[in-house]
Amino acid sequence: xxxxxxxxxxxxxxxxxxxxxxxxxxxxxxxxxxxxxxxxxxxxxxxxxxxxxxxxxxxxxxxxxxxxxxxxxxxxxxxxxxxxxxxxxxxxxxxxxxxxxxxxxxxxxxxxxxxxxxxxxxxxxxxxxxxxxxxxxxxxxxxxxxxxxxxxxxxxxxxxxxxxxxxxxxxxxxxxxxxxxxxxxxxxxxxxxxxxxxxxxxxxxxxxxxxxxxxxxxxxxxxxxxxxxxxxxxxxxxxxxxxxxxxxxxxxxxxxxxxxxxxxxxxxxxxxxxxxxxxxxxxxxxxxxxxxxxxxxxx
Amino acid sequence: xxxxxxxxxxxxxxxxxxxxxxxxxxxxxxxxxxxxxxxxxxxxxxxxxxxxxxxxxxxxxxxxxxxxxxxxxxxxxxxxxxxxxxxxxxxxxxxxxxxxxxxxxxxxxxxxxxxxxxxxxxxxxxxxxxxxxxxxxxxxxxxxxxxxxxxxxxxxxxxxxxxxxxxxxxxxxxxxxxxxxxxxxxxxxxxxxxxxxxxxxxxxxxxxxxxxxxxxxxxxxxxxxxxxxxxxxxxxxxxxxxxxxxxxxxxxxxxxxxxxxxxxxxxxxxxxxxxxxxxxxxxxxxxxxxxxxxxxxxx
Numbered sequence: 378x379x380x381x382x383x384x385x386x387x388x389x390x391x392x393x394x395x396x397x398x399x400x401x402x403x404x405x406x407x408x409x410x411x412x413x414x415x416x417x418x419x420x421x422x423x424x425x426x427x428x429x430x431x432x433x434x435x436x437x438x439x440x441x442x443x444x445x446x447x448x449x450x451x452x453x454x455x456x457x458x459x460x461x462x463x464x465x466x467x468x469x470x471x472x473x474x475x476x477x478x479x480x481x482x483x484x485x486x487x488x489x490x491x492x493x494x495x496x497x498x499x500x501x502x503x504x505x506x507x508x509x510x511x512x513x514x515x516x517x518x519x520x521x522x523x524x525x526x527x528x529x530x531x532x533x534x535x536x537x538x539x540x541x542x543x544x545x546x547x548x549x550x551x552x553x554x555x556x557x558x559x560x561x562x563x564x565x566x567x568x569x570x571x572x573x574x575x576x577x578x579x580x581x582x583x584x585x586x587x588x589x590x591x592x593x594x595x596x597x598x599x600x601x602x603x604x605x606x607x608x609x610x611x612x613x614x615x616x617x618x619x620x621x622x623x624x625x626x627x628x629x630x631x632x633x634x635x636x637x638x639x640x641x642x643x644x645x646x647x648x649x650x651x652x653x654x655x656x657x658x659x660x661x662x663x664x665x666x667x668x669x670x671x672x673x674x675x676x
Numbered sequence: 677x678x679x680x681x682x683x684x685x686x687x688x689x690x691x692x693x694x695x696x697x698x699x700x701x702x703x704x705x706x707x708x709x710x711x712x713x714x715x716x717x718x719x720x721x722x723x724x725x726x727x728x729x730x731x732x733x734x735x736x737x738x739x740x741x742x743x744x745x746x747x748x749x750x751x752x753x754x755x756x757x758x759x760x761x762x763x764x765x766x767x768x769x770x771x772x773x774x775x776x777x778x779x780x781x782x783x784x785x786x787x788x789x790x791x792x793x794x795x796x797x798x799x800x801x802x803x804x805x806x807x808x809x810x811x812x813x814x815x816x817x818x819x820x821x822x823x824x825x826x827x828x829x830x831x832x833x834x835x836x837x838x839x840x841x842x843x844x845x846x847x848x849x850x851x852x853x854x855x856x857x858x859x860x861x862x863x864x865x866x867x868x869x870x871x872x873x874x875x876x877x878x879x880x881x882x883x884x885x886x887x888x889x890x891x892x893x894x895x896x897x898x899x900x901x902x903x904x905x906x907x908x909x910x911x912x913x914x915x916x917x918x919x920x921x922x923x924x925x926x927x928x929x930x931x932x933x934x935x936x937x938x939x940x941x942x943x944x945x946x947x948x949x950x951x952x953x954x955x956x957x958x959x960x961x962x963x964x965x966x967x968x969x970x971x972x973x974x975x
Contacts, residue, residue, distance in 0.1 A: 509938050521857065525865040558820065558929035566824040567926075596933035597960060604937060607960045627866075627923055628930050630857035634895035635934045638903060639808050642938075661896060661906045 380546045381514045383506075383643050387672050389546070390421040396445070397471040397675040398423050399656075400461040402483060403454045404476035405429040408658075410436060412667030413474075417442040421675055425449060425470055428457025429477075454478040458486035465653045466494045472674045474656040474667075487651055494652040500534035501650040502527070503657070504542060505629075506673050507636055508643040516600065517542055518621040521629030522657065523648065529572040532622060536576055538649040539620035540585045545676050553580070554599035554618035555592025556628070560610055562593060569624060576622075589613050596621065596632070637661075645669035679845045680813045682805075682942050686971050688845070689720045695744070696770040696974040697722050698955075699760040701782060702753040703775030704728040707957075709735060711966030712773075716741045720974055724748060724769055727756025728776075753777040757785035764952045765793045771973045773955040773966075786950055793951040799833035800949040801826070802956070803841060804928075805972050806935055807942040815899065816841055817920040820928030821956065822947065828871040831921060835875055837948040838919035839884045844975050852879070853898035853917035854891025855927065859909055861892060868923060875921075888912050895920070895931070944968035 380386050399422045404410060414436075416422040424442075428451030439446060449464070451457035458478055464470040473494075475483050487493050488501070495501055503522040508515055519535045520527065527535060536553055543551035555573040557563075564571045573592045580590035591614045597604035602616035623629045636642040644666050648655035654674035658667045679685050698721045703709060713735075715721040723741075727750030738745060748763070750756035757777055763769040772793075774782050786792050787800070794800055802821040807814055818834045819826065826834060835852055842850035854872045856862075863870040872891045879889035890913045896903035901915035922928045935941040943965050947954035953973035957966045 512938060556930070558926045596930055597937045601937050604933075604960055609959070623930075624926055627857045628926050631855075631895055631922075631927050631930050632934055634903075635931055636938070638896045638900050639811060639935070639941075640939055660908070661903055 379548070383508050383515070383645070383669050383672070386515075386546070386676070387419055387421070390672060390675055391419055396421060396423045398425060398469070399472050399474055399671060399675075400425045400427055400464045400470035401474045402461045402476050403428040403451070403457045403478050404474070406477045408662070408664040408667055409474070409476040410439070411664035412671060414438045414442075415664070415668040416671045416675075417445060422671065423447070425461070425464060427451055427461040427464070428454060455482055455486070458483050459492065462486045462489075462494050463492065465651070466492075470653065472654045472656065472671075473651075474671065474674075475658060480657060483657065487655060495650065496652065499650045500531045501648055502531060502535055502538065503629075503646055503648050504535075504538055505633060505644055505646040506542075506669075507645075509636060510640055510642060512600075514619070516619065516621060518632060519623050519629060520626055521623075521633040522626070522646065522659070524626065526625045527569075529569070529575070532569070532572065533576060533579065534650065535622055536580070536590065537585055539622065540588045542676065543588075543619055544586060548619060550587045550589060551619045552614040552617055553588055553590045553620040553622060554594045554614055555590065555622050556596060556599060556624060557593030558595055560593055560595065560598060560608070567624070592622070594618070643669060645673040647674045678847070682807050682814070682944070682968050682971070685814075685845070685975070686718055686720070689971060689974055690718055695720060695722045697724060697768070698771050698773055698970060698974075699724045699726055699763045699769035700773045701760045701775050702727040702750070702756045702777050703773070705776045707961065707963040707966055708773070708775040709738070710963035711970060713737045713741075714963070714967040715970045715974075716744060721970065722746075724760070724763060726750055726760040726763070727753060754781050754785070757782045758791065761785045761788075761793050762791065764950070765791075769952065771953045771955065771970075772950075773970065773973075774957060779956060782956065786954060794949065795951065798949045799823075799830045800947055801830060801834055801837065802928075802945055802947050803834075803837055804932060804943055804945040805841075805968075806944075808935060809939055809941060811899075813918065815918065815920060817931060818922050818928060819925055820922075820932040821925070821945065821958070823925065825924045826868075828868070828874070831868070831871065832875060832878065833949065834921055835879070835889065836884055838921065839887045841975065842887075842918055843885060847918060849886045849888060850918045851913040851916055852887055852889045852919040852921060853893045853913055854889065854921050855895060855898060855923060856892030857894055859892055859894065859897060859907070866923070891921070893917070942968060944972040946973045
């Protein structure tokens with residue numbers, strides 16, 4: 378079965394029948410609890426609540442799933458972050474999720490050189506999967522949260538993460554577009570576009586596994602065969618990109634917010650590169666979006 | 677009547693009953709001719725075709741409007757650009773439109789220091805108006821075509837053009853959002869966000885006429901009261917921005933292409949700052965989009 382909707386993704390996880398262990402940092406807010414409950418309903422996770430006392434006893438739905446829930450006490454949100462990160466580092470949890478804690482504080486625990494969970498040399502960056510109403514498949518695009526302006530090395534890591542995510546979902550040869558505001562390399566104004574050639578060459582040498590990479594392309598010529606034809610261009614992606622590697626965090630943010638604000642597209646975001654996936658929703662995310670992010674992380 | 681759709685905008689022009697004189701540079705392509713025909717159908721323009729021999733005689737619809745069409749011969753597209761720009765400079769045309777000619781070549785004619793049409797010190801930049809299905813009003817956003825990274829001075833000019841466009845359309849106190857990927861000034865990674873404070877102060881001093889300016893805001897908190905509330909933020913715009921001043925051309929392009937590719941939003945784009953508005957469609961634009969751009973320029 379090819380995975381073209383979030384429902385397919387959840388079905389895949391249900392069919393696989395493995396419960397991932399999700400460590401939730403101070404999961405006291407409603408959206409986090411509702412998202413966790415949805416993941417428990419689907420039977421795709423076991424939960425370790427770290428900090429946030431008495432979550433289970435106060436929440437009827439949680440009480441129902443008590444055999445799939447553990448509780449680890451913590452003194453405060455920062456302590457909860459340290460303890461949850463330790464669980465991930467020690468292999469006792471398979472993924473980490475932010476509840477009510479400042480993003481910077483959680484990231485500090487993740488990035489701590491001694492007690493954190495980012496292997497040296499790894500690139501921590503965000504991927505977002507989106508299901509756009511009226512569009513025929515899921516798309517994955519890069520970082521609207523962590524890296525302001527990716528270096529070439531970070532961009533290479535982003536390509537790797539996106540290709541890997543598609544491989545996990547059974548897409549044999551994902552199509553990856555390196556995005557820019559035009560189809561021309563512009564070394565003067567946009568130096569990073571010069572690096573696109575090297576990434577394409579790496580892909581052709583097989584360094585990312587089976588995939589097709591092309592760029593620069595804009596969002597239109599990346600995902601629309603018609604836009605490509607209208608511009609009289611050709612691309613090995615044929616206007617059918619599965620993955621969009623975005624220039625920087627501002628482009629990521631505007632894509633993310635435009636899809637969510639104007640089209641109410643379903644979205645899931647996960648940080649890649651740490652010892653386990655990290656679900657780091659933003660305050661604006663719905664409970665459903667947080668649940669979908671858990672599903673993406675559980676992949 | 678408040679103008680919340682492109683149809684309202686066209687009605688406004690029809691009611692005003694003034695025909696703007698549109699100089700079309702080498703308008704031999706189908707989309708340009710179809711767009712011109714739509715503008716003639718509405719009775720909002722007179723046309724001066726500059727270059728592109730025998731357009732009228734070959735096109736039945738055009739023949740019908742012969743009393744509203746002039747023809748100025750030219751040796752080639754570049755010559756047509758020079759002649760059309762001269763008409764604008766001499767007050768014989770009210771707006772300029774690109775037909776089949778390379779964008780750079782047309783801009784060269786516009787920008788020529790002696791024979792061009794950009795007054796010294798003026799900022800040439802693009803505004804785009806969009807009608808997003810399901811959204812309750814039109815939005816105007818800045819440059820996805822001309823200025824890669826606006827300076828503070830250029831950004832101030834962009835605010836002025838956007839405010840003016842709304843005033844022309846009868847919006848007394850337009851709300852203008854200065855866009856960034858977050859609501860925090862970040863002088864280190866995004867130096868331009870530090871300049872937002874000064875633009876807000878200028879607006880408060882009345883330097884743009886009546887308007888409300890706020891930022892940094894992201895696309896969500898700019899146009900969605902709900903997104904603003906969910907983030908627990910307050911803004912004098914109250915999540916009801918009419919204008920979006922975008923950080924740079926890449927953000928502009930991704931917004932433009934996301935709205936057109938995924939939502940099929942109606943779009944109109946015009947260059948501001950020259951002696952007359954310049955309609956500079958991109959190859960991918962539909963005939964309808966080119967017509968709407970003529971309407972926006974005719975405002």
